[in-house]
Amino acid sequence: MNYPIKLLTFLFVSVFFVGGCALQKNEKVEVGLLLHALDRERWEKDRDFLEEKVSELGGxxxxxxxxxxxxxxxxxxxxxxxNGVDVLVVVPVDQFAAASIVEEAHKNDIKVISYDRLIKNCKLDYYVSTDNVEIGDLQASYLTQIKPTGNYALIGGALNDNNSQLLYLGQRNVLQPLVERGDINIIYNEFTNDWSEEEGYANAKKLLNGNQNVDAIISANDAIARGVIRALEEKDKEGVLVAGMDADLPNLQLIVAGKQTCTIYKPYEKMAAATAELAVKLAKSGEHENTFQTVSNGAKLVPTVFFNGMIVNKENLKLTVISEGYQTEEEVYK
Structure with a gap:
């Protein structure tokens, strides 16, 4: 599967939206949150953070x-x-199918915020996420600093999630010059059907059964990384660098144990807070005035709020996920 290596340039524009009927001051805002699943630890935290922040704002x-x-x-x-919700926040199951949700919402004069997964090919109102191209860059940059030469494997995220392609772009931005120099060989490069441990395990087994020596594996998220590590342990493969994403507690413990090299922490509480503030303002006044970054979803330039991810490794655990309050020191080092 071929993707362009360079990221499309993000534009900055001043956006002023007016729409829908403003709530009366004494009416309570109702935010509809559509989650694809609670199949990962992080989504439970996103849900809880969003509920807490909306409640603080009176909704x-x-x-x-x-x-x-x-x-x-x-x-x-x-x-x-x-049932009359005032705004929708959506983590889409499918990046394309969810366009129908946006269309239905607009028929009811309701705005839609796409949360951490971009909904494609529709007149989406807002998007809140991390810069996933940058995250892919962070993963590849960190591993290539440790291992600037050798055999690399890429096990991507779900094909129906736009983030998978963005992570891949970021990874290839870093890796491609090294490939062209002959320093790095990409010996395995596959996307998955979903962001699961079993998918990571199956792909890693396929890679390792090929009897190829692998030096580093970039996994799209921590669930995939756990499957990769399980397969490596079964083959008694030691010293293989493994990157992930999401800062799941089991993976932080694997980092402490020296079995995973790094993960990426996304500032979930800040993302949820920004989404809550945006949702409540839209519900109360039907408008929001701000200067937004924009990203194309294939149908329009969507006003976007981006946050930066950060590398988490054995040396900076206390300065990142623990100091941020995302995980406790007791649990991480359990």
Whole structure:
């Protein structure tokens, strides 16, 4: 699968949106949160942070879980809209299918915020996420600093998630010059069906059964990385560098144990806070005035709020996820 190596330039524009009917001052804001699933530790934290922040702003969150079924998620969106929610926040099951959710919301004069996964090919209102191209860059840059030559494997995220392609772009931005110099060989490069440990395990088994020597494996997230590490342990492969993303507690413990090299921490609480503030302002006034970064979703330049991820390794655990309050020192070093 071929993707352009250079990231599309992000534009900066001043955006002023007006739409929908403003709430009366005494009305309570209802935010509909459509989650693809609670299949990872991080999504539970995102949900909890968002509920807490909206509550602090005087609103409530109604949560629907789609269990990774796009049809179910569309049905849940229609239910929330019929029940009169004031704004939708969506973590899409499928980047393309979720365009129907945006269309349904707009029929009801309701705005949609896409959270950490971009909804493609529709008139999406807002997008809040981390810069996933930068995160892919961080993963590859960190491993190539440790191992500037050798055999690399890339095990990507789910094909139905736009973030998978963005991570890949960032990784290849770093790796391609080294490949062209002959310093690095990419011996395995596959996307997965979902961001799961089993997918990581199956892909790593396929890689290792090929009897190729591998020096580093960049996993799209920590669940995939756990599967990779399980496969490496079964083959008694030591010293292979493994990168992940999400700062899941089991993976932080694997970093402490020396089995995973690094992960990426996304500032989930800050992302949730920005989303809550945006959602409540839109619900109360029907408008939001700000200067936004924009990113193309194939149909429009979507006003976007981006946050930066950070590398987490054995040396900086206390200065990152622990000092941020995302995980406790007791649990990480358990």
């Amino acid at each position: 409530t969150v109604i949560v629907k879980i789609a269990e990774n079924n796009a049809d179910t998620q569309l049905k849940q969106a229609k239910e929330l809209l019929a």
